[in-house]
Amino acid sequence: MKRLVTSIILLLAVVALNAQPAELLKKANELYSANKIQEAITSYESILKQGYESGALYYNLGNAYYKTDDKARAILYFERAKLFIPGDDDVQFNLELANQFVVDKINPLPRPFFVKWGQGIVNSQTANGWAVFSIVTFILLLVGAAGYIFLNSPGLKKISFVAAAVMLVFSLSTFGCASKQKSKITHRNHAIVFSPTVTVKASPDESGTSLFVIHEGVKIEIKEELSGWANIKLEDGNSGWVKKEVFERI
């Protein structure tokens, strides 16, 4: 009980600390509205520098960069926003619009429908959203179990047993989704190319065979890193090595 109290106090303290950056965010939004995009960018960045983040913040910053014609950075921040608010329509819309400015046309590999659906479901909530789902279903599981144990009627007992079993499956799968979303944020193995043009090599050194050329704004997946080089994979399945400084992780 004591622990709970302390954790609640801690939570309140965090909320209190939050007030100041939230104020800053509001001001930055006002700057954006007044068409002072450059100042707005500085404000948004300063919030990030203080160690705060949110989907809306990344989204707004992406918008600001879009307005200054820095499309690659806009894509980067829209992608970041997508990590925090994956189901958001506006983020998706703006990201697609910004992607139209990318020179390279990359056709993603076709994925089986169930993979698509699965990813769609996983992406519909953030890690925290899934975590809450997991807890709620866990509690429902316990309720079901209690029903099974304490109810007298054999019919009700059966129903609560089945319900508990279903809730167990839900709880575990939502926990899985949450950890998947969380790992996306913590590992961040996707990146956006920032150099205007990049030649992808077959091996991690300058003398390697040049495979293909990609341009600013392309989204890549980083598979491994080796002494200043990274093995990357495009959405169309092509892969190769590029120097680490040409991209920025999402």
Added chain:
Amino acid sequence: MIRKIVFILLLLSTVGVFAAENEFRMSAPNIVSVGDQFSLTLMLNNSGDDLRMPEIENFDVLMGPSVSSSRSIQIINGKTSQSTNYTYTFVLKANKEGTFTISPASIKADRQVIQSNSVQIQVIKGRNQSTQSQQGTSGGNSQSASSAEVGSRDNLFIRFETNKTNVYKGEIIIATFKLYSRVALSVVDQTLPSFEGFWSQDIDLPPAEQTRTQEAVDGIIYQVYTLQKKVLIPQQAGALKIEPAEMVFNVQQRVRSQSVFDDFFGSVQNVQVKAKSDRVNINVKDLPPAPAGFSGAVGKFTLSSTIDKTNIKANEAITINIKIDGTGNLKHINALKFNFPPDFEVYDPKTDYNYSASGAGLSGSTKFEQVFIPRYQGRFSIPAVPFIYFDTDSKSYKTLYTNEFELNVAKGDADQNTTVVSSMSKEDVKYIGKDIRYIKNNDLSLSQKSQSFFGSFGFYFTYILSLLAFAALVVFKRKQLQENANVALMRNKKASKMARKHLNAASVCVKNNNRDEFFDALTRAFWGYLSDKLTLPISELNRENARTTLTEYSVNNATIDEFMQLVDTCEMARFAPTAVHDSIQELYEKGEKVISEFEKQIRKKA
């Protein structure tokens, strides 16, 4: 080529035709050289007398006044009009250099004193005065030589002048094409340059400029004829060249001949002379970086805009008139593009140029007539449209705005509406532009970086807490059940004891033959026993549920019937004691037997 005819005249004549009422004009060449003789002419379009001349200083009056008069009578359609002209001529000689003014003269005509104008005469130091006098005497030793002399640059040349040579693209240049001559000539042919890189327009010369003037070049006085004036507007930046103009003249030259008659009358021969103007270089600068919306207007303008109506019904046409006044390249002003609400029907603007070329350039106005039809009712606003032009005076861009118009469109007439609607029953939504969606203003919640609920202490704590709560609930409930079970067991155990106690009380009653108390005790023994044995509260016990419960506890029906009979007898005895005749001793034994049967038969619930 009327001009050709006009310029054939090359005599010192100052006769003009004036149709005004009483006009008294003084005229003289505007430039003469020292020692020259020239005539000062006073002309009156009426008869007059008492001519008073001003003091003529700085000039010698050699002769005059000599008076000549002319009179003409016109009869047009039976209407007679006549005009009289009196001309007074003085011959003057210039003595010294300078600019001198001859004050107005006055004359009396129709009993009125009329003042003439004054004239200004510039006297220059003549250069090489002998050329003119030589021309007649030693002019032509041979024909070719004389032709060269007559056509030499001293006697005849053409000049192409522009008022500016360093201009901005689109700025107006006035080019003047002049013929300088000291000999009698007629134009045979002229080739004007093609103005490459320019837009050009002829200027209609006012009558005053069509006549000749005098101009001194290098000390020689020439008769100057303005052949042509043009407005030029450079269309491209860079060093533009205007190629020379070429003209061919017939020059009259006196030919010396052996014949005395010829000498006397003077034999004249026409010699063809070619003249060429200099090439003109014009440096055209590009305009400074233009603001967005600049369409190439250069000059000085004013703008006015009007709308013919603002309260209309849908499907009625409205016209916006825009008038741009000023000087500049009016011809090159593009129609202003209004920003109409998207579902207006907009027609191409009608452009009406109304300008004239004059010495000042192109001036006048350009009008745009923009017709459009609103198709739907509502309140609309047509925003102001900027007109950006380059001001050649301040060398900067200036912006004029049209008015902003507010339209109030009422619902159109029904039949008109239907015709419109039937043709396009459904419209696609028009996408006017594409832009990113707006920023999120409402969501101000922020979280510390790399801090999420998932995986946090609180997250797992919630699991543990709920699990603990569940466990606690289970344990608590189990214990309670257990306790309940214990109470039942106790009561079960106590049941026989209690029953025996009540039966003992009953047996006491039997001994005392106390019938009332006996039935009471017996009933209590029965119900108390059942209540304890079947863990049912006494208040809930009655005959029906006692029977069903006992059946559940697998007590056979014979025993139950016996029990029921006993209970009935007891109750009967309690409420109607006289109706019961059984001996209480017998009843007591029966009761004891039933309870012992119960003890035997009541098992755990099936």
